[in-house]
Every structure is written in structure tokens, then in C-alpha cells.
Amino acid sequence: MSQTILITGGVRSGKSAIAEGRTLGFGTPAVYIATAQAFDGEMETRIAAHQARRGAEWRTVQEPLDLVGALAATDGAPRLVDCxxxxxxxxxxxxxxxxxxxxxxxxxxxxxxxPVVLVTNEVGLGIVPENRLAREFRDAAGLLNQWVAAVADEVIFAVAGLPMKVK
Structure with a gap:
């Protein structure tokens, strides 16, 4: 059964934990497609916390760029793209x-x-960034989120660890 679910929210809103639960609800083993790259110690700590939360029912695929290829290679199992x-x-x-x-x-x-569950950040709810690259990123994230939401079967907005169904 194919289904696409987009889960969005702010930083530390609980979206990854919600997405993990939804993905495992489709069955195990599940595939965690991780897009993060650890360029510093703080990011290494964040990645380690995510990994510690996951159990043996997950297989991790590290793919910072080629999501289309990662999805094609893992079709047949529920997948979580974070983020x-x-x-x-x-x-x-x-x-x-x-x-x-x-x-x-x-x-x-x-x-x-x-099934594919995708996690994304809602970055457009705050102040206008002071530099051009940050504004370009905010705008690009907003557009990408709209595009994926349009093709998703379901969209969830995470607030304080709680899922709110948007679509």
C-alpha cells in the first residue's frame, strides 16, 4: 500500500518521533533515510540522539543528496525521510x-x-532573516514544503509533541 505522509513543525516540536511511530505503523522492518551530515560535534550529538531512539526494526540509509535514488532502492518497505x-x-x-x-x-x-513518511521543518513562522542566503533558504523551504504537501496523501503539523492533521 503506497501512502505519502508529510510531517512538518518547528524545531523540537516532536515531528521526528511522530514520524517514526507512523512509519512503524506500516510494518517492520522500516527504512530510515537520513539526510543529515555531521559537520560538527553538535550535529553529531543530534544524530546520535535520533539513532539511540531507534531499535532493531530500523535499517538506516544515509543519503544527503539523492533522495530519488534512495527511495527507488528501498521501495518495498516503509520509509522515513528525515529530513x-x-x-x-x-x-x-x-x-x-x-x-x-x-x-x-x-x-x-x-x-x-x-509508504513514505517525510519530515520537514516549518521555517516561515518566525522573523524575516537578516541575510540573503537565509531568506533564500526560508523561501525555498516554503516552496518545497508546498510541493510535497500537494502530492502527499496526508499532512501533519506537529505542535508540542502533538500531531495536528492538516490534510
Missing amino acids: LTLWLTNQMLGGHDWQAAGRDLCAALARQTS
Whole structure:
């Protein structure tokens, strides 16, 4: 059964834990497609906390850029992509065409035969960033989230650890 679920929310809103529960609800083993890259100790600590929460029912695939390829390689099991915002960061800072990659991702989601749960950050609820790159990122994240939400079967907004169904 193919289903695409987008879970969004602010930092520390509980979206990853909600997404993990939803993904495991489709069955095990599940695949955790991790997009984060540990460039410093703080990020290493964040990644370790996520890994510690997961048990033997998860298989982790580290893929900072090629989400379409990772989804194709893991179809047949429920997948969790955590997170689109870091994937977008990797695309933008790597000088890749994030818009083409985002369109390709949306097309790939429609081809999946197994469930996909995607986590993303809602970055547009705060103040306007002071620098150009941050504003470009905020705008790109908003557009990417809209594109994925449009093709998703369900959209959840996480607030204080609680899921609110949006779509």
C-alpha cells in the first residue's frame, strides 16, 4: 500500500518521533533515510540522539543528496525521510538545482509502491532573516514544503509533541 505522509513543525516540536511511530505503523522492518551530515560535534550529538531512539526494526540509509535514488532502492518497505529541510540545505549549499531536485522528488513520490513518511521543518513562522542566503533558504523551504504537501496523501503539523492533521 503506497501512502505519502508529510510531517512538518518547528524545531523540537516532536515531528521526528511522530514520524517514526507512523512509519512503524506500516510494518517492520522500516527504512530510515537520513539526510543529515555531521559537520560538527553538535550535529553529531543530534544524530546520535535520533539513532539511540531507534531499535532493531530500523535499517538506516544515509543519503544527503539523492533522495530519488534512495527511495527507488528501498521501495518495498516503509520509509522515513528525515529530513527534507537538511536535504534542501545540502542541495543549496552544494550548488545543485534544488528546484529540479524537488520536482524530481515529487514525481518519485507518486511512483512509490510502499509508504513514505517525510519530515520537514516549518521555517516561515518566525522573523524575516537578516541575510540573503537565509531568506533564500526560508523561501525555498516554503516552496518545497508546498510541493510535497500537494502530492502527499496526508499532512501533519506537529505542535508540542502533538500531531495536528492538516490534510
